[in-house]
Amino acid sequence: MNRFRLFVVVALVMLAVASPALAGNFGTADEARAMLERAVAAVKANKAEALAKFTKGEDGFKDRDLYPFCGGPDGNFTAHPTLVGKSLKGLKDKAGRALGEEMYAVAKEGTISEVSYMWPRPGSTEPVPKVSFVTKVDDQVCAVGYYK
Numbered sequence: 608m609n610r611f612r613l614f615v616v617v618a619l620v621m622l623a624v625a626s627p628a629l630a631g632n633f634g635t636a637d638e639a640r641a642m643l644e645r646a647v648a649a650v651k652a653n654k655a656e657a658l659a660k661f662t663k664g665e666d667g668f669k670d671r672d673l674y675p676f677c678g679g680p681d682g683n684f685t686a687h688p689t690l691v692g693k694s695l696k697g698l699k700d701k702a703g704r705a706l707g708e709e710m711y712a713v714a715k716e717g718t719i720s721e722v723s724y725m726w727p728r729p730g731s732t733e734p735v736p737k738v739s740f741v742t743k744v745d746d747q748v749c750a751v752g753y754y755k
Contacts, residue, residue: 704725
């Protein structure tokens, strides 16, 4: 019985030590919002260059699970690591929520809004709560999402 208690104590200590390290593997709400603000400035400075950097994850526009993505006036992704040319406006989560339409509906120049939905973390298929900060800049609807 004493060995079992020792095992439990050691396991709890290891979990407590590992938890902060695991939490550092994912972006926070503050980091997502800050990245979106930097993305807006980049689009205003040079839209074509910014969209290319977002897609490639260059210049700090890819940080763990955080990255900006944008859609153009036609509703298609103009910046995304894997979905450029596909429909952002028609995007739905696993529960059928029309998150792309909602992003286009709430996007306003100079305002950052939030859209909540269920989406799998990178490398997973199980949907979890995700929130994207969304805004409009020039003719682009841009967002950065983080997992709750």
